[in-house]
Amino acid sequence: MTFALPAKPADLAPRGSIACVGLGMTLGSHLSPLARSHIQSAEVVFAALSDATVERWLEHIHPNVRSLQPYYREWVEVMMAEVRAGKRVCAVFYGHPGIFAWSPHEVIKVARAEGFQAHMEPGISAEDCLYADLGIDPGRLGCQHYEASQLLFYETPINPCAYLVLWQVGLVGDRSMARFSTGPEYRQVLVDVLSRDYPLDHEITIYRGATLPVEQPRIRHVALRDLPATKVDSDETVVLRPAAALRANHAVRERLAALDRGMVSPD
Ligand SMILES: C[S@@+](CC[C@H](N)C(=O)[O-])C[C@H]1O[C@@H](n2cnc3c(N)ncnc32)[C@H](O)[C@@H]1O
Helix, strand or coil: CCCCCCCCCCCCCCCCEEEEEECECCCCCCCCHHHHHHHHHCCEEEEECCCHHHHHHHCCCCCCEEECHHHHHHHHHHHHHHHHCCCEEEEEECECCCCCCHHHHHHHHHHHHCCCEEEEECCCCHHHHHHHHHCCCHHHHCEEEEEHHHHHHCCCCCCCCCEEEEECHHHCCCCCCCCCCCCHHHHHHHHHHHCCCCCCCCEEEEEECCCCCCCCCEEEEEEHHHCCCCCCCCCCEEEECCCCCCCCCHHHHHHHHHHHCCCCCCC
16 A cells, blocks of 8 residues: 655745756757747746857846856855755756756756755757767767767777767866867877777867857867867867777677577577
């Protein structure tokens, strides 16, 4: 037998709430109807967007948009202050709010732990645009995504038979958490790590998806060895196509064939 818990009286539940929504990458065309409705029904809207033009566009949807940029290290506390004050808060992030973004996940965790309603509404990320613009299907050969510095800070096994997508290469190797870019020497360390799995003449793609409707995606190809001498901007993502062919797993294929024939598998 199951018992339903009595509903919490409405006047005991904290009133504030937060929705973290994604604006997508390209201004105007990627915003979902649900994300738009979260923005329009909010009392306070915070914004962490790709540029000032996008922020101004958002002001057409809601009159009270506050930029999170000046509070770089305190985003979670700034948002939670309004939630705790009982406000219906919407935080708008470019792309998908949950992809390579710490504070949307964190603020949702903190809000829920304090008993507030919190929700994440997905958006079209740089990852989605990259698949479309570069003609990559992650399901064909597999696709691994890493924050570039992770490959330097940790022993990270790479599968060269699959695509490799590296985020935040413009900042690779930064340990200070205080910089917005790092230089050629840092990209050289990345190349040295990647060269364990990829030949130095392996072609890599440096990709920037369009953020304004008038823009085209920017797609540059360079050899891996030339990455240190190639400036990578903070809004670019690096893609390595597979460097090795998939290898057949004969033992497992044989086991599956035995199942297909209605036989008992060897183990
Ligand atoms: C903090 S993450 C934010 C990602 C974002 N949440 C999303 O869903 O795309 C920043 C990284 O996203 C990637 N990025 C941002 N803007 C981009 C763009 N216009 N084109 C390609 N990659 C982009 C870069 O790798 C950049 O270093």
